Amino acid sequence: MYIPIITILWALGDTSAWINFPMVNFPFSSQEKCYEYVAHARASITKDPMYLNGYSTCVYIGSPTGENT
Numbered sequence: 001m002y003i004p005i006i007t008i009l010w011a012l013g014d015t016s017a018w019i020n021f022p023m024v025n026f027p028f029s030s031q032e033k034c035y036e037y038v039a040h041a042r043a044s045i046t047k048d049p050m051y052l053n054g055y056s057t058c059v060y061i062g063s064p065t066g067e068n069t
Helices: 031-045
Strands: 002-012 015-022 051-060
Touching (some): 002 031, 031 051
Antiparallel strands (some): 002 015
C-alpha cells in the first residue's frame, strides 16, 4: 500500500510553520493512484495565499513481517 505524505510551509501571521500530513488512514493500492491524489491535493493547496513552500511524495508500506526494526 502507498501512503501520501504532504508537507506544507504556511504563513501564519508574522511567522511560518511546517505542517506534515501523513495520511496513514488514506492508503492507495497503487503508486500511480497515490501520486495522482498528491498532484491534485498539491494543485489545490498552492492556490492558498498562506502557502509558502512544500513537498509531497508517496511512501510504500509493505506487509508486516513480524520482525522488529
